[in-house]
Amino acid sequence: MWQDENDEQWAKTISESRYSVYPICSDSADDIVGILYAKDYFRLKDKSRDNVMDTAVRPAYFVPETIRTDVLFRNMKKTRNHFAVVIDEYGGMSGIVTMNDLLEQLVGDLEDDISIAEEQPLIERIDSKTWRIRGIAPLDMVSEQVGVLLPEDDYDTFGGFVFGVLGTIPEDGSTPEIEEDGLVIQVTDIRDRRMESAVVYLSENVSGEKHHGKEN
CATH class of the missing domain: 3.10.580.10 (CBS-domain)
Known part of the structure; x- marks a missing residue:
């Protein structure tokens, strides 16, 4: 303007x-x-x-x-x-x-991954406090299903959020672990400088303000 x-x-x-x-x-x-x-x-x-x-x-x-x-x-x-x-x-x-x-x-071209995402679930619940989440999963979807408030205004995807917290580009094959916003995130697959998937746990220290979901 x-x-x-x-x-x-x-x-x-x-x-x-x-x-x-x-x-x-x-x-x-x-x-x-x-x-x-x-x-x-x-x-x-x-x-x-x-x-x-x-x-x-x-x-x-x-x-x-x-x-x-x-x-x-x-x-x-x-x-x-x-x-x-x-x-x-x-x-x-x-x-x-x-x-x-x-x-x-950093995360990868999302459109190229649409066909893969259709074959594999973006978010897979393992138990009441554990999920397997793909990097291309929309962050608002992750926030809703995991029940933790995440910075949806700052990041579009879960992989973008993870890279933002790390503040660097992890090497292919590395498996960094971070704790942020009430979640313990164990990255399980980094390929071509993008996060393919991670296993996510609810942190024992998650506050009531951050956690807004219901356990099944």
């Missing part, structure tokens, strides 16, 4: 395009003055452009074209940025990248 547009133009762009993030540009597309998340915009009662610029627009996170995917992933996780502006060697904008773009690369 352009900084010199009026309030009505901003409202129309956000409501009609339905993107989650918008770069705010000044004189040209290379002159990005900030980033506006749609969720921050909709939370405001006063949606005048000046108030949006003052209270909702965040500083842009710039990265060079030459940065490696794994390094960018770690840096974005560390700085809690979910949107980066990619700058070329001349200082101009060459593109944008989101955390979801990176996670899709």
Whole structure:
């Protein structure tokens, strides 16, 4: 969006395009003055452009074209940025990248795995507190079936969530174990830099606030 547009133009762009993030540009597309998340915009009662610029627009996170995917992933996780502006060697904008773009690369192309997912269950319950979960399982589905609140706004898939917690790309064949958000997650299969599956247990330390499911 352009900084010199009026309030009505901003409202129309956000409501009609339905993107989650918008770069705010000044004189040209290379002159990005900030980033506006749609969720921050909709939370405001006063949606005048000046108030949006003052209270909702965040500083842009710039990265060079030459940065490696794994390094960018770690840096974005560390700085809690979910949107980066990619700058070329001349200082101009060459593109944008989101955390979801990176996670899709790390977890794998989801569309290629649809046929496999149809043959194998995304979530298999082993007992009342144990599940076998595929990396491509949608995180909201995992949260619902396991009964634990997970950061669904930050990650689309279970594999993306696991890689986000790890903060790195595990080596093929490795089986890291983590404990996060009331779950003990034992990764059982890493292939081609993506998480194929993990066995998940409810942690003994899960709080009532995190756990909202019912045991059968």
